[in-house]
Amino acid sequence: MPTGLYGELEISKSTGHTPLAAAQFLSSTIIGYISGNCINFVDCTGLKEESNSGQQGDPGQSSETDNASEKPAPVELRPLIASSQITAFALHRRENLVAFAERASTAIKVLKWPSGAVMVGGAGKMEAQKDLSTTNLAFSPDGQYLAAMGSLPSFTIAIWEWRTNTVVCQASPGMSATFLTFDPLDSRRLCSGGGDGGIKFWRIEMGWKRSRLRLVDGKPLPRQAKSQGHLRISEGPTATQHAWTIDEQILCATSSGNELVHYDPTTGECRTYVAAEERLTETDETDIREGDGDGAAEPPSPRYFAPGQLACATVAIEGLYVGGKDGVLRVFSFKESAVIKTIPVAPGQPISRLEFAPDYRTLLVESADGALYLHNVASDRALEIIPSPAPPLITMHGPTSILIAAYENYICLHQVDPDMQQQAEKMREISRITVAGGSHVTCVATSPYAAIAVAGTADGCIRLWDFQKRKLVLMEKVWDAPVSLLSFDSAGRYLAAISAKDPRVALFDVFQRFRFVGHVTVSVPQPHTLVRIEGCAWTLDETNGHVNMFILALPTGTVSFIQRFAFPLDIKGAIMDASDAADAVPAADEPGAEGDKAEASDAGRQDSDDSLSATWDIGQMLISVLVYQIEDDLLDMTIVPSHLSAGRESFYVASSDGMLKCYEGPQGGAIHSGGASDVVMIGKPAYTSKEHDKQIRGVYLHTATSWLTTTSADGTLSFRTLLEPDKVLRAFAHDPFHGGVDALVATANCRAVVTAGKDGLLRLWEWKYSPAGRRAATEVGAVVDRLQEAGEGVLGIVNYSLSKLRAIEDGSPTTHALLPSAAGAAAAAQAAGAAQPSDGTEDEDSLSSAVSGGLHPRLSALRERLLRAIAKNDALSPLERLERDEFILDREERERLLMEATGTVEGVRRSVEEEWLARRVVGNRIKQECWDSMSTIGQSIVSFHADPLTGLLTTVTNYPIRKQQPAEIERVERVTMLRRVQLAVNAATAKKKTVKEVEIGEDAENSGDDADGEPASSATAAAPTAAATSEGAGQPSSDPESLLFSPFELTTNDRRRIQTVLLAHQVHLLKIAFNERFLEVAQQKRDEIARIEERSERARGIMDELGWTGADRIEIVKPVMHDDEVPERVVEVRDDEIPVERFLGAEEQARLAEKQRLDAERARAAAVDNVRDRALTMMMNNSLADRSSEEEGLKAVVQQPDFMATKPAADWTDEERKVAKEYEKKLSVQKEEMEKTRKALETELKKLLAGISELCDAFDTTTLRAGLFNQKLATDTRIYTYELQLIKLNSALLYAEEDESKEAAINQALEECKSEKAMYAGEIPELRKELERVREEHDNATRRDKDVDRAFKKEFGGPGLEAWWEACWRLYRRSGAGEEEEASKAAGVDQNPFTRHQVAMTHAAQQQAQQQAGAAAHVSRPSSPNHPSGVAAAPQHPSLPPTLVTLNPATDAPEGLPAELFQKLADYISRKHGTATDVYTTYVSLHHLQTTITQLLGHISTLSARGATLHAQLVEFQTYRFNQTYDLEICLGGLKQGQVEVVQSPVVTDYGSAVLVGREAVERLNEVICGLGKAKVDALNEMKEYRRGIHALEWETKTLDFSSETLLHKTRDIQLLRVTKHMQEYIRGGDERKQTAEIAALEKRGEYSIKAHLHNLGEKRKGMDKVRRQVAEKRRENEHLDRKLEGLQEDVAERRNVRRAARGSGAGAGDTGDKETSAVARGAEPPLPRKPAAGKDVLSPIHARRRLIDLARSQAQDIAILREEVERLRLRTYPAFPARRSEF
Helix, strand or coil, X not given: CCCCCCEEEEEEEEEXXXXXXXXXXXXXXXXXXXXXXXXXXEECHHHHHHCCCCXXXXXXXXXXXXXXXXXXXXXXXXXXXXXXXXXXXEEECCCCEEEEEECCCXXXXXXXXXXXXXXXXXXXXXXXXXXXXXXXXXXXXXXXXXXXXXXXXXXXXXXXXXXXXXXXXXXXXXXXXCEEEEECCEEEEEEEECCCCCCEEEEEECCCCCCEEEEEECCCCCCEEEEECCEEEEECCCEEEEEECCCCCEEEEECCCCEEEEECCCCCCEEEEEECCCCCCHHHHXXXXXXXXXXXXXXXXXXXXXXXXXXXXXXXXXXXXXXXXXXXXXXXXCCCCEEEEEEECCCCCCEEEEEECCCCCEEEEEECCCCEEEEECCCCCEEEEECCCCCCEEEEECCCCEEEEECCCEEEEEEECCCCCCCCCCEEEEEEEECCCCCCEEEEEECCCCCEEEEEECCCEEEEEECCCCEEEEEEECCCCCCCEEEECCCCXXXXXXXCCCCEEEEEECCCCCXXXXXXXXXXXXXXXXXXXXXXXXXXXXXXXXXXXXXXXXXXXXXXXEEEEEEXXXXXXXXXXXXXXXXXXXXXXXXXXXXXXXXXXXXXXXXXXXXXXXXXXXXXXXXXXXXXXXXCCEEEEEEECCCCCCCCCEEEEEECCCCEEEEECCCCCCXXXXXXXXXXXXXXXXXXXXXXXXXXXXXEEECCCCEEEEEECCCEEEEEECCCCCCCEEEECCCHHHCCEEEEEECCCCCEEEEEECCCCXXXXXXXXXXXXXXXXXXXXXXXXXXHHHCHHHHHHHHHHHHHCCCCCCCCCCCCCCCCCCCCHHHHHHHHCCCCCCCCCCHHHCCHHHHHHHHHHHHHHHHHHHXXXXXXXXXXXXXXXXXXXXXXXXXXXXXXXXHHHHHHHHHHHHHHHHHHXXXXXXXXXXXXXXXXXXXXXXXXXXXXXXXXCCCCEEEEECCCEECCCHHHHHHHHHHHHHHHHHHHHHHHHCCCCCHHXXXXXXXXXXXXXXXXXXXXXXXXXXXXXXXXXXXXXXXXXXXXXXXXXXXXHCCCHHHHHHHHHHHHHHXXXXXXXXXXXXXXXXXXXXXXXXXXXXXXXXXXXXXXXXXXXXXXXXXXXXXXXXXXXCHHHHCCCCHHHCCCCCCCCHHHHHHHHHHHHHHHHHHHHXXXXXXXXXXXXXXXXCCCCCCHHHXXXXXXXXXXXXXXXXXXXXXXXXXXXXXXXHHHHHHHHHHHHHHHHHHHHHHHHHHHHHHHHHHHHHHHHHHHHHHHHHHHHHHHHHHHHHHHHHHHHHHHHHHHHHHHHHHHHHHHHHHHHHHHHHHHHHHHHHHHHHHHHHHHHHHHHHHHHHHHHHHHHHHHCCCCCHHHHHHHHHHHHCCCHHHHHHHHHHHCCCCCHHHHHHHHHHHHHHHHHHHHHCCCCCCCCCCCCCCCCCCCCCCCCCCCCCCCCCCCHHHHCCCCCCHHHHHHHHHHHHHHHHHHHHHHHHHHHHHHHHHHHHHHHHHHHHHHHHHHHHHHHHHHHHHHHHHHHCCCHHHHHHCCCCCCCCCCCCCCCCCCCCXXXXXXXXXXXXXXXXXXXXXXXXHHHHHHHHXXXXXXXXXXXXXXXXXXXHHHHHHHHHHHCCCCHHHHHHHHCCCHHHHHHHHHHHHHHHHHHHHHHHHHHHHHHHHHHHHHHHHHHHHHHHHHHHHHHHHHHHHHHHHHHHHHHHHHHCCCCCHHHHHHHHHHHCCCCCCCCCCCCCCHHHHHHHHHHHHHHHHHHHHHHHHHHHHHHHHHHHHHCCCCCCCCCCCC
């Protein structure tokens, strides 16, 4: 322990509720709840009485000065304290037991309250091992069992017999639960609900040696429809809180809050018990809107539930108590089936749990925010006993030891015992102050001496209270942003207010009636930017007369600044001097300056001594600034006083790395004046320490004790002294999972410490003093007394100021902010002139008058003068004009603005650079993953022209291939090598066939080929295996495809895995092969483009030679490569793709300038004299081609003689005429040559254009579509086939693993069933032995009891005792005091609904036991032995005798009975009580054993039935797995209908390698194939119908297009028709004469047609006669042929007889005869005898046979064409999809 501390710190009180577990009743008036690591107990007796008379009070809405002592409050009782956070607890009311579990511990402790005595063994805890911690605890109703539910990983539910520290049974549901409860009527039934596991019901099944926890899952809750747009989505709610009913059923609430669900724990079935009322229908809403009155719709009937009002429920006698999400408690009556009472509990907060007190007269209500309310069932309201946990803001007033805790909208004052000597309440609430205005409190502070409390709110307002008089004396709006920090200096003179994001710190003078004196601005050196202000600390420098304020400023980055402001002690005089100095206005020479000066002087004179602008920055006038720079990210700080730091400024800070550090400033830091801030760098810390696991929240220095305290988010406190900082005392305070410790305060003598946590708890700590600590506490008390005496003067001044201030009403601030933001500055300036002084202060203290009449007019006057001076300067001549820099009044501000602008620009530039850097990183990552990792980049080849059928360009893509990892390559090589070795071993060990078997096999294969004309399709299945062993005398083939297994061999998972690797490798090889061909075609296209470009260039040259321009030129399309054909364009950025102007750096600009200079020099040097170009131009006309002949023909110009232009033709001489003729001849020849050349060029141009088109068409048709495209289709087919096999194999592997787990589960269940059955069977003999022993004991006890009865009858039933017999018998059979107690209890009113049900169940159990025992009629009273008419009492079920009551001789003795007989009577009664007790005890044991044996026998029969069921399931599942293993669905793609898998040999077929498949399997496979075929046919039919519609639409479209075109032509013809005069006349009315002529002509034409028709009929009749004659001739010819055929048949028969005779004799029969005989033996027709041709009759059969042969050949060609078309159509169809796999 550190020296100087008082001792060990221990908790004294914890306030606040931690809602980790629900609060519970320990008795009818005592409630227990969790508060951190404490379990608090409160006595609510006073609250229960108050609920019947008073009204509920809301602390948030109470008056400002409510007195907490006047309100009824629960009495706090002794708590139970654990070592860490309590996660679950349970209470047992009968014995006052408390069981609880702690976080991160598996121990469950059971203690007795209030003594805290250990109840379990010596350690007082039970250890569970499976889960990390315990989340739920529950005692059984009889207290025998304790149920505990764990957390991760298994959420085990364990049932403990806590008295013996043994686990009765346990089970793991695997999901979490929020609630765990026992059945109030049965200690062996439980229910768990809420959380993720739904609702589950458990039953403890007791065994002789081992018990079991049986589970019944609750059925899913009824689903409800949810509207979403036009759809209604069905979603199911989840179970939340549940309650047991009196018939041992469950009522469960749901997450929706719209229904209560009734569950049967035996079966898990559920139904909706109560549902929320549906919303009004449209008709009802219309009726409401059209009703009378103002038309306001009335809410649903309060007698029914609205949506969300069924959040939780509990059962009472009269009905259900239901809590809603609206915070209202409702009572639902069983009798009326409606809501009969409504009690508002927590408006706006959902109710999460309800629990009745044991007497069912009080209801405990818990809301979702953790608040606890108490409702008396006889009243109509609920009282809050524990508020909702909210993290308070705390501070401590040292002189009075009053703790001020600020919550959201109110402030609580607690009186703390400074010496912690009181035994009753060491911290009690004395009053509450409400904060009005609608804003919540953000910070709070108190003066070190005066009774002042200051609170800052989120609206930027500061409120100051005199908390002794409970009055608000100041309310000032400082910022528009929230106030984050309030701090008094150590002398109580100044108050600093800080808004974290505002650099201005507001300063108030406490001595001057809390006047706002201005603000100081916190700034950080460039290039840093201030982010927020985190801390404030004060020191007093009495030597220099200053108060130093230290501000912790956090800029961007990992650097921090501590800025020191030095204020004078008398700031009022300093402000007056600064104000007077600021009143002086500089003179000016321009006109109007005198007026401006006068105005400024008037404005200055209006300012009084106390007038100061609220926006006046006093930092440049009154204070000096020093900035400490620390290269660390700080969170909080405190400063050590100078008398403890040897004159240095020492800072203890908390850094973001969770360490406590001490930084020391320079020795005797001087205070600089003039407002300039000096920056002092502080190097490494002088002290570092790390004792917290998380960040430190706060650092606190207690001056009186020199203690340094830290609080952390890990929930711990640390105490150390400044003299020994390395020695640390740590204590656990608050839950780290909720945020840990938030704040810490202490009394002036530090004997009481109060902490506030993020968990909403407020905790009081006291010291367990050590001897040295008690002495130190006494010394600290004396120091505190001296400090209080020194502060009496300050206290008097402040109290005088408070007495001058009147109380004001709290509310929303009506004035503008003193330090407005940029947005609100204009509004504040406009409203400043209209501001009035406050009613609570005098006029001379008003700050609004300073704002309205002081600084603003002066600033306006200065601005106008400056603008006039600038305008006048601009009007002067250039020689007289001043520079604009001369008008700068504040050069430092200008430099600051320039630096700020430069910093802003640099910041924007850095942000842009960071953004582009991030984009480059993302781009590089994408390129690395999608480009660099590819061995083959995705690429396409596009045709030059569109496909004429589809109208689209044909595109063929390659296969992008990723680079294989070395592990993948090694895996493929290893699998391939193993497969080759396997094939080699199989080939070497296979049985070799004999020569005869090989020949028979070859003959069978040849015969099969001849019969089918196609290879057997079985090669599809057996090809890989056959090919693997066909080469090189048993060596495996080098073809990778030959390594594949046959589909019939894939019966094990290992082979399937190998097959997947081989198939993937085969797919990879196919892609590589296609990509190689793809690259060849791509290179071919580039070559074709080069050729096309060459021809295009020549064609353009020809057009230039022909002189074609404009429309005459033929446009030649230049073929280009698409972006998909050049994949490198994806990663290349061209200049035209950049939309913004390119930014060039200095280096790049220099490089480009150098390049341009070099290019210019080269161009200039080349332009001077290029000998080669000049020679080419002069000699070859700038062309290397030899075209001299063409140039002579085209460019040679024939010169016209001069005389032809000067002389007329008549004056020419003969010589001139001769020359003219030669000229004309040459001219005509030249024209002919030019025409020939033109035609030749045009012909060449046409050839070039045709050649370009041919190149494009040839590439598109032959190379691309017919070549590469078809190859891509074939490759895709093979790849898709392999990939389909891969999918099937992987699916088979997954199903096989799943089937293995299912089979293992069935086997495990079967083994468990067998072992459990064997265990029960082994326990039954032992139980029967025990049963016989207990039965014997029971018989002996019964015999002893009867002996006592007989002895009593013999003793008191003898002669002479008849007068006392009845009285003695009544005393002998009388019960004890227990019956009277039960009778008295039954006489009262019991509110417990389970009491009556328990009595009824007890009576029913007794009656059942009597029936089983065969009890006879009950006799109330036996007869005297001397009266033979008496009937003996029949045996009945024994009951536990009541407590024995000693007889009183004075009152109980029968009259006249002697004393010795009375003493014998008492002895007999005592003996009877003992024997009856023994009978009852032995009977209970006997009954328990009988029940146990019966249950075990029932379990054995149940297990036998379950074992038989499991065995049947196992057999069925094994059959299913066998079928799945040998189900060859993988090879269905290679099978065809009618395929023969085993080739039949002509002689003997070898079935050694064949497998006989059962008929059922074949039929099942046929069903699968038929199903797949049907699905494929259906798909094809659907495609056909779809295509039919498409074709119909296309045909209709074409028809309409043709019709439209025809109509256009007709319209054009009509429009272009030339209308003649004759046509005009016809249009006008027609020509009747012409009509007559036309009629006559038509009649003549009709007559001619009739004659022609008759002539044609005659011709047809003649033709018919001719045909009849030909038919008759053919018939005669046929008759002749028939006679000839008969003769030939006779010749054939004779020839056959001759042959037979010759064969029978055997002489001279040659080879020819044998061949003919064999032909006849085969049944072939014998050849006809050769006879000479006999003209036409002989050649006609030959001609007919030839025609038939030609016809057969043509039909064979047609069949081949049709077969190819069918094959092409089959390839175009979609693949068949497999049927869904049947699940077991």
